[in-house]
Each structure stands twice: as C-alpha cells, then as structure tokens.
Amino acid sequence: MPVLATPGERSQEPRVGAPEWRQATWAKTRNAHRVTERCGQEAVAMWQPEDSVWDPHVARHLCRAAYIEPWRFRVEMIKGGGHVEKPPPGEGVTLWKGKMKPPAWYARLPMPLHRDARALQTAEVVQAHARGSRLTAARLSRAQHQMNGQVRLLQRQRETTDHRLSEVRKGLLINQQSVKLRGYRPESEKIPDRADRMLTWEKDELKNMKRKLEEDMEKSENLLKILASCRDTLAFCCKERLQVVDLMNQPLDKVLEQAGRHSWVNLSRVPTPRTQGQKTPPPDPVGTFTPECAQALDEARRLLAESKDTLAEMEKNEVDIRKLQLQISDRVCASLAQKMRETSELKERLNMSVGLMRGTIHRCTKFKQEMHITRGLIKGPLSKHHLETREKLDRPLVRVYQRHVGTQLPEATRLAQGTDKLQRHISNVEKNLNELLTVQKNLTWSFNCKKIGFDVDHNVVRLRLRQRHPHVCYEQAQRLVSDWDPRTPPRRDTSAAVK
Template sequence: MQVQSVPLGSVTIGPLSWRDGTVRSIQRAERLVRQTRAGRSVTCSRPRSSSAAAGFTPKRANGTAETGEDKITEEECRESRDCICKNKMLRPQTTGGMFPSGTQRMSVAPFLPTSLREQCAGASTAVASEYMRRVREVEGQLRRQAGRVTQEGVKLERERGHLERMLRSLRTDLTVNRRSSEGRTRRPSTAETERDGADYLLLFERRELAELKQDLEGALRNTLTQLQALGQSSRQLLDCASERARVLELLPHSSSAGGQSSAVQTFTKADPVSPFTPECKQVLESSTLTVNQSQLLREDIRQMLTSAITRQKAAHCAVNDGLVKKIAETISLQQNLTLMSAATRQAMFRKQREINCIRHSHDRAQGPEYSGDKLSREKLNRPLVQVYQRHPGTQLPEAAHLIQGSAVLRQCLMSSEGELARLQRACLQLLDDLHGKRAAAQVDAGVIRMRRQQVDKRALPSFLQQGAS
C-alpha cells in the first residue's frame, strides 16, 4: 500500500512557528518512512494526497492568511487526528519491506510476524545441511582415495611377495651353484681337477645370480619404502576423513553425497573454513602422487622380474648344457680310451710272444748249458774240421756267426723287453685315465641331477614364467 500524507486545511490555528514545526515533523517522518521502506498503512475513510506539503500553504510575508476556500473547521481537524490515531493503532508492529514497482512502491511482508525465529532457524539448518553435505562429499572423496591407496598397497604387496620368492629362488640357485662347484672338485685325477669350460660357466652363473640378487634386493628395499609411504598416505587420508566426519553425526547415511549413484565432485579450490581444506587437498595430491609412483614401481618390478627370470633360466641352461657337453666329451674320451687300452693289451701280448720267441732263439743260439750235451756235429774239434784247418787261412766262420747272431738276438731281446715295458706303462696309464674319465662323468652326471632336482619351478607364478619364456 502506498504511503500517503494527511491533507490539512489552510485555516491558521495558533502561531506560524507552531504550524511550520508540525509540517517539518510530518515531512521528516514521511521521508524516513520512504527511506526505510517500512510501514504499512491502513486505508482511512478519507483519501490522502501523495505529499504532505501539498496540503499546506505557507503564510505571506505580510502575515495575511490564505483564502477561505483552504480553511478547515475544528471538526475536520479533530476528525483527521482521530483517523491518524486509528491508523497508528491498526499498523502492524513488525516491519515490512517496500519494493519499488514503476513509480509506485508496494508494501510486501516477506514473512509472517510469528515465523521469524522459525525461518532464521530454518535458514541456519539449510546452511548447516549444505555444509554437511559438502563435507560428506569431501569425506567420500577422501575415503575413495584411501580405498584406491589400499588397493594399490595390496597390489604392491603382491609384487613384494613375488620379489621375495624370486630372491629365495636366487639364493637357492646360488647354493646349487656353490654345491656344483664343490662337487666338481671331487673328480679323481689331477688332470680332471683343472679348470675347464664348465667351471667357467659356473663362475659366470654365480656372478650373474649375484648381480640379479643385488638388483632385486634394491627393488625390495624400494618396495618396502613405497609400502610405508602408501600406509602413511592411507592413514593421513583416513585421519582427514575422520576429522571431516566430525560434523556428520546428524546427516543420514543414505544421503546423495555418500550414494553410489551420485557423481564424483572434484574440489579444486581449498579454503581453511570451507569443507575442502588445504590439508585435504595436500593429502589428496600427495596420495595421488604416491599411487602413481607405486604404479610405476610395480611396472618396473614386473619388468625386472621378467628379465631376472630370463637371465636366471639362461644361466642355468648354459651351465647344464655345458655340463652335458662335458659329460659327452668325457664319455667319448672314455670310449676311445677303452678301445686304445684294448689295442695296447693286444700289442703287449704280441710283444710278449715275440720276446718269448727271441729268448728261445737266443737260448738255442747259445747252445747247451753243458759241453756234454753238445752233439758231435756241433763240436769244433770234430775230425772234419781238424782236417780242414790243417792248412793256414782255412778257418770256418761258424764260431763268428754264432757270436754275432747271439749278440743280435740279445739286442733284439732287450729292445723288445723295453717296448713291452712301455706298452705296459701306457696300458696302465690308459686304464687309470679311463677310470678317471668314468668317475668324472659320474660326478658331472650327479651334479646335473642335483641341479635339476634342486631347482624349484614352482617358486614363481606361472604367468611370470610364461612372460619370461
């Protein structure tokens, strides 16, 4: 309702100062009412003009009054004062808002007089509920991030288990390598204990396994450090979520902020007095960085495990292949030694028969041991020889030939005996070498058997072994 002033007559009542003071008071009150846009008048039985000053006509300078048409009677003044008093009594005690609409101002009450406290409480409840919902969203984001950190920790823990199993496998292989080297030192002969290709392969395998073990131990230390970082990040996220959840006791758990169908809200601006504090932002960013580092570490561990399995298998197969080749070489030499020893024994038997024949010939050439055992035709003093030697220069060559033949037979006998001795020594050496080769082949075969039995193929998951193959 529009604020209107009460029209007054032009009758001069009392002194001029009294009238001017009253007009100023009315104008001041009307101006204050319009400035504060408060006040709601009740319709009086008499219409009011838009300005209080329009109902007054100031006095002339010479002190003369206005015309008779502008004067009012005492009854009209009394009636106007009664109307104003009624308007004051009917005016509500609560203030209302005045909203401009064109050139007129309409008085509109925004709330009922008795609902002010309820509306203030409702507004406060709405603000608190909105804050709590935002806090629930922040808490949900923190707990979801904590869940992702926990899942990453589980995956990294699985990779840590793979690393430990791989390290156990490497330690087992190092023990097998040491036992293989010690086993090959039990080869019988001195010649077989010299370092060969298989020993160099075992040394290469030991260095390769030691290097792999050192690399995997470093990766295991990094994994343990990353697991501690993930655990600390998860605890910080849960602490922040618990701290944020301190204002969520009166918020229902089935609200949209915690539901699965609600969209995930990303908070970018942090404020110490807002639901998303700088601490929450810092914890989320650090946890995201930690998760990314953990993912990169898992990829590096997987590649390192695959490479380690490949190198371990390559070194193991190289040593086994070298030992197999060594055994094949030893068996080949053993077979050749067997054949040569048989040929040497045959030569020994032939030489022995030859020596026996030579000795028998030499003995026959020497004649009987007693002169009484000689035949008459063998004696040099037989009559025919004595008659023949009566003339000078008629000596028979029989005695010289017998002496020369005996000497030649004795020389052949000595050389044959020497050859027989050498054949016997060679045969003994071949038999000894054959025994050593047979024992060396058995030792190497035992080493290979031990290596194949001690290597546990179930030490690592099948998918890692398939990826390394």
C-alpha cells in the same frame, strides 16, 4: 463628527496577527510535515530494498516510473532485420506476461517469522555441513580402501619378488655347488674351458639380478611405509569427519554415487550413468573439506600413481629375471652336456687306443719270450749230459785231421755273434715294451680321468636340475653347500647306529 481610524485599519494588511508569530507557526508546520514524511519514508524503506528508495532529486510523480524502468524487457535487433525482447540480467522472477523482471527483494528488517527463518537457515547450514562431512568422509573412506588394496597388491608383489630373490640366491648356491663339484676333477681335466667361463658368467649375471631385486625390495619397502602412513592419515581424517555426522542414514558408497563419482582419487573409476560429477571443492579451513583432507587425498592420488608404476616395474623385472635365470641355467647345462659329449668321444678314442696297444703289447711280450727261448737254445746245454752226438768236438772228421784248435773253429764265433745280435734285439724289444707299457699306463690314467670328469659333469648337471626345482627351498640348498663334501662319506648318526 469624523471617525478616527486605528493604525491597523490604516494599513493594507488584513491580518491581525504578527508576521513573526505566523511564520513561527508555519515553520513548526513545515517541520512537522518534514518529520512526518521522513519518518514515513524511513518506516517504509525499512521494509524495502535500498535501491527502491526514491531519489530526492527526482520529482515525486516520476519516481515510480524511474524505479520501474530497469525492470522492463530490452529490445535487441537481429542481423536478419527483426528484433527480440529479452529480460534484464540478474536475479529475480521474470514476468513474461507483463514484460517485466523485478529484482530479488531483500528486506533490511527482520520479519515477524525471523526466528523461525533463522532456525530453518541454521538447520540448512547444519544439514549442508553434515552432507559435506558425509561426502568428504565417503571420499576419504574410498581413498582409504583403494590404499588398502594397493598395499595388498604391493605386499603380494613383494612376496613374488622375494620368492624370485630366493630363487636367484639359490641359483648362486647351485653355481657354487657346481664349481665345487667340478673342483674335484683330476688335474688333467681342470684345464679352463667354456663350461668354466659359462659358470663364471652365470655367477656375474645372478649377482646383477640379485642386486636389482634387492633394490626393488628396498624401494617397495619404502613405498609400503609411505602408503601405510598415508592410509593412517586418511583413516584419521575420515574418523574426524565422521564425528560431525550423527545419523548415517546412507552408506558412503551411495553418497559417492549421488555425488556422481565412485572414486575421488580417480584410480579405477567405475562407469556410472551420470555424465558429469561434482567438482572437487576448494579447501576450506572452517568447512568440511579441510586443507588436511585435501593434502591427504592429493598424497594418496600421487602415491597410488607412483605405486602403480612401481608395481608394473617390479612385475616386469620379476618376469624378465625369471626368464633370464632359466635361460642362463639352460645354457650352462647345455655347455656341460656338450662337454660330456666331447669327453665321451675322447673316452671312446682312448679306449680304442688302449685296446690296440694291448694287442701290440701281447705280441711284443710273446715275441720277447720266444727270443729268450731262442737265446737259451743258442747258448747250448748247461751240462755235458745234455750234449748230443753232433755237438761233440771229437767227431771223426775233426779227430782225423786234427788241423785246427777248438777255439779257432767258425762254429763258436758264429754262435757268439748270433747270441750278441739276439741280445741286442731282446734289449730293443724290452725297451719298446716298456715304452708301450708306459704309454698304455698314461692312456689308462687319461681314460680314467676322462671317466671321472664325465661322471662329475653328469653329476653337476643332475644336481643343477634337481636343485633348481621349485620344491627345493633356499635353506636346503644352503645346508647342502655348508655340510656336504664329495671326498668324504656322509656323517652317520651315532644314536641311529647304536639302535
């Protein structure tokens, strides 16, 4: 009896299950494998850097070799023919024994000690910020101290310049006193000379010095205000930075020394054993070295350099003006002394002339007196009781002859002629004597004028030497000019007079 075969037995497929059913199962299995591999790779990739994830386009057994290849040393040829192995560039720990340099490892997921690590990192940031604030405060404090020192130097120089300005003003008062004193000379001694020109030149030079010193004082005053403002700004910035620091366990000078520099403004740097210090950090609005601090330090650096130049210029001007003022005063005193010597020579010459004229006047006066006596003798006696025998006109000879009238005798005519000639000589002598007396009077007046001029110039020189002494202040010289008048005696205190 024949056996009947089923339709499934007649086909060559030994499997009983349907292909769709079997493919569905395989699809689920492949999907499960893909999910498992993906999740495993993602789970591992979370703990590895991004560049350590395998490339899907590279075969599985070649991924590790391709990943490790950049870690190996590179061989470079040398010019001499040899070669040298160098590690690849970048961060990481170099393994010289294995000739490899793995890159730095960065995880993309927080570690189990992530909280502690973040706390340590925050503490490091806070400590770095505190150190930066302390260093910035130290820089600002040192700059503030240097600004204070510069302000003190500028103030001292201003005091010196102000003292020199008072000396120049006192020199103007001395010049005014000298001109005022020389104005009391006689009119014959007021002829303009080189001493007057020297006084005028001294006045002009002192005015120029005064103007120059006043400009220096004004310039230094403006600079002092700017320095004080910059110092206040530095103090405010330093105080603001110090608010960040809770515990100042190190002095600010020590912080600057650790930073490798003693002066951030670099005005007067003290040599340190460190060869190179830290560079100035860039300004950071949210950091420790803010733009305000940078601007304050830059302004301090600029002002310190400017004030240094200003101080040097003011000191040089003060020294030059002191020397020039002393030279001018000496030259004026020398001119007055020369004028005194010339006046003394003229006085001696006038005195000699007056002495010679005095002898001539005495001789002329004596000769005039003798001529007056002679004229009286020639005129004859005033009374008949004074007549002598030889002077009588009735002498025996005249009485005997009686040939001539008494008025026609030659004796009377000759007497009249002699008397007239003698009178003319007397008049001429009187005229010459009056002229001699007039000239002597003029010489005496000129001599007295020269003496007064000499005394005035001597008093001017003495006054100048006394008034320019450093112990004489400007107020004393000003009171002397305002109150003193050589033509009037000093005022006496009534209360003192009563006592």
